[in-house]
Amino acid sequence: MADMDHALQPPARLRGLASWQASKVSTLGARLTARRMPLGARADFAVLAALEEYGALSQAEIGRRLGLDRNDVSGILNRLEDCRRVDRQADPANRRRNVVTLTAAGRRHLEQLQQHADAVQAELLAGLDTAEQRQLQALLAKLLDSHKPQPA
Amino acid sequence: MADMDHALQPPARLRGLASWQASKVSTLGARLTARRMPLGARADFAVLAALEEYGALSQAEIGRRLGLDRNDVSGILNRLEDCRRVDRQADPANRRRNVVTLTAAGRRHLEQLQQHADAVQAELLAGLDTAEQRQLQALLAKLLDSHKPQPA
DNA sequence: AACCAACGTTGGCTTGTCCAACATAGCAGG
DNA sequence: CCTGCTATGTTGGACAAGCCAACGTTGGTT
Numbered sequence: 413m414a415d416m417d418h419a420l421q422p423p424a425r426l427r428g429l430a431s432w433q434a435s436k437v438s439t440l441g442a443r444l445t446a447r448r449m450p451l452g453a454r455a456d457f458a459v460l461a462a463l464e465e466y467g468a469l470s471q472a473e474i475g476r477r478l479g480l481d482r483n484d485v486s487g488i489l490n491r492l493e494d495c496r497r498v499d500r501q502a503d504p505a506n507r508r509r510n511v512v513t514l515t516a517a518g519r520r521h522l523e524q525l526q527q528h529a530d531a532v533q534a535e536l537l538a539g540l541d542t543a544e545q546r547q548l549q550a551l552l553a554k555l556l557d558s559h560k561p562q563p564a
Numbered sequence: 565m566a567d568m569d570h571a572l573q574p575p576a577r578l579r580g581l582a583s584w585q586a587s588k589v590s591t592l593g594a595r596l597t598a599r600r601m602p603l604g605a606r607a608d609f610a611v612l613a614a615l616e617e618y619g620a621l622s623q624a625e626i627g628r629r630l631g632l633d634r635n636d637v638s639g640i641l642n643r644l645e646d647c648r649r650v651d652r653q654a655d656p657a658n659r660r661r662n663v664v665t666l667t668a669a670g671r672r673h674l675e676q677l678q679q680h681a682d683a684v685q686a687e688l689l690a691g692l693d694t695a696e697q698r699q700l701q702a703l704l705a706k707l708l709d710s711h712k713p714q715p716a
Numbered sequence: 717a718a719c720c721a722a723c724g725t726t727g728g729c730t731t732g733t734c735c736a737a738c739a740t741a742g743c744a745g746g
Numbered sequence: 747c748c749t750g751c752t753a754t755g756t757t758g759g760a761c762a763a764g765c766c767a768a769c770g771t772t773g774g775t776t
Contacts, residue, residue, distance in 0.1 A: 420712070422629055425613035429681060430697070431593030431688055432610070433704035436631060438590035439764070440711055441583030442731085452731085458584070461577035472754060477574055479588060481734065486756060508741045508754045529581060536583055539710020540703065545582075548703040551696055552585035558691020559592055560572070591733065594762085604762080624723060633765065638725060660723040660772045720775075726768085735760075743752075 437536075444535050448528045455480075455488045456497075457529060460522040463498065463514040470509040497521050589688075596687050600680045607632070607640045608649075609681060612674040615650065615666040622661040649673050 426432045445454060458478050463469060466477070475485045489512060492498040497518030503509040514522075537545045578584045597606055610630050615621060618629070627637045641664060644650040649670030655661040666674075689697045 420628060422631070423610075423613040423617040425617065425678065425681075426610055426630075427705060428701050429685060430701055430704065431590070431597060431681075431684055432606075433701065433708060434586050434589040434593055435763090436708055437586040437704060438583070440708075441586055442764085445583060454584075455732085458575075458578055461575040465575040465577065470754080476572060478578075479574070480732095482755065483735090483757080484733075506742075506754090510755070526577065529577075529583075532583055533581060536711075537707065539707055544703055544706070547699065548707070549580050549582055549585065551692065551700040551703070552582065552589060553579060554696070555689065555691055555700070556585060556588055556592075559688075587732090594733080598762095607763090622723080632763095634724065635726080635766085636764075658723090658773075662724070718776085720773100722773075723771080725770090727766105729764105729766080731763085731765105733761085733763105735758105737758085738756080739754100740756105741752100741754080744750085746747100746749080 441532065441536050444532045445528075448531060449525065452488075452491065453525055453528070455484070456492060457522070457525040459485070459488050459492065460497065460514065460518055460525070463512060464519065464522055468511050468513045470503065471512060472509070474512065492518065495521075593684065593688050596684045597680075600683060601677065604640075604643060605677055605680070607636070608644060609674070609677040611637070611640050611644065612649065612666065612670055612677070615664060616671065616674055620663050620665045622655065623664060624661070626664065644670065647673075 421427070442454075449457075458480075459474055462474055462477050466473075469477075471485045471489060472482060474480070475482050478485075480488075489498060489500060493500050495517070497515055499513040499515055500510050501513075503511045537548070540548065573579070594606075601609075610632075611626055614626055614629050618625075621629075623637045623641065624634060626632070627634050630637075632640075641650060641652060645652050647669070649667055651665040651667055652662050653665075655663045689700070692700065
């Protein structure tokens with residue numbers, strides 16, 4: 413038994429490697445998310461959340477805030493616009509830009525996704541007590557802040 | 565200034581979402597890794613580390629310990645075998661299995677990759693002090709342990 | 717003998733991340 | 747004015763990771 417437990421452990425060289433750990437936690441989160449959310453909902457959630465918090469944004473601003481490429485923002489907005497969850501119009505003040513706005517349907521969809529996200533969050537962090545969960549979130553946030561300039 | 569800082573922040577709905585944070589940290593680690601390591605070296609490192617720590621393994625065991633699919637293990641081993649970094653032979657005791665062994669070249673390559681991994685690790689965690697780094701690693705390890713049964 | 721489970725392989729599909737090229741629009745210099 | 751330079755949005759494709767399906771082989775069970 414103890415032998416089998418030991419046999420299933422990942423090697424020590426990986427157990428303490430933060431980039432490997434983060435990758436595994438990330439795919440774990442992706443699996444849990446996939447069970448509850450419709451297809452491609454993760455990116456949608458991020459974009460809708462940005463619009464809800466900051467109001468109208470250009471696509472480039474969305475990308476900068478979320479760490480996404482312009483290209484991918486474009487595709488996500490196509491999906492969202494098809495479902496009438498965002499409104500995309502040329503900015504009269506700067507015709508290079510598109511002003512993206514959250515619609516009522518988009519706001520409703522955001523709240524739905526938020527519930528799924530909360531459920532996934534609880535499931536993912538179930539093995540940690542409340543204090544540990546907050547610690548983990550704080551440490552990850554600090555780590556990400558320290559790398560802010562880099563993302564595209 | 566403070567305005568612009570605020571403008572670049574991701575929305576609050578995401579900042580505290582562990583699955584989103586982990587995903588971002590993961591891609592950050594991938595970016596840092598890609599700058600130093602040859603192509604496809606992350607999976608190679610994991611497999612070589614497993615062989616170094618546990619000795620000869622079957623492909624299925626490698627997959628279980630690393631949370632990888634059999635399919636992907638197969639491909640990784642093709643790469644490693646082409647470079648003579650592992651040896652793959654049918655198990656005489658159970659002809660379904662392949663016994664995978666680390667070669668001297670594989671061991672050398674592992675140590676090289678370990679150095680790169682250490683550098684990436686340091687860069688990734690640079691924004692945290694030593695105590696915070698250990699805390700983060702411990703919390704991630706505990707989280708992963710709590711989900712052990714699930715991975716394929 | 718017949719059935720089922722495990723193993724390794726091939727092939728393909730989906731996400732997420734990223735890069736290159738293009739056309740348009742604003743801006744700065746002369 | 748005209749000439750670059752930058753920013754923006756779009757299209758297309760490359761690439762790694764993760765996953766699933768199917769197949770043939772082998773081992774174990776009944």
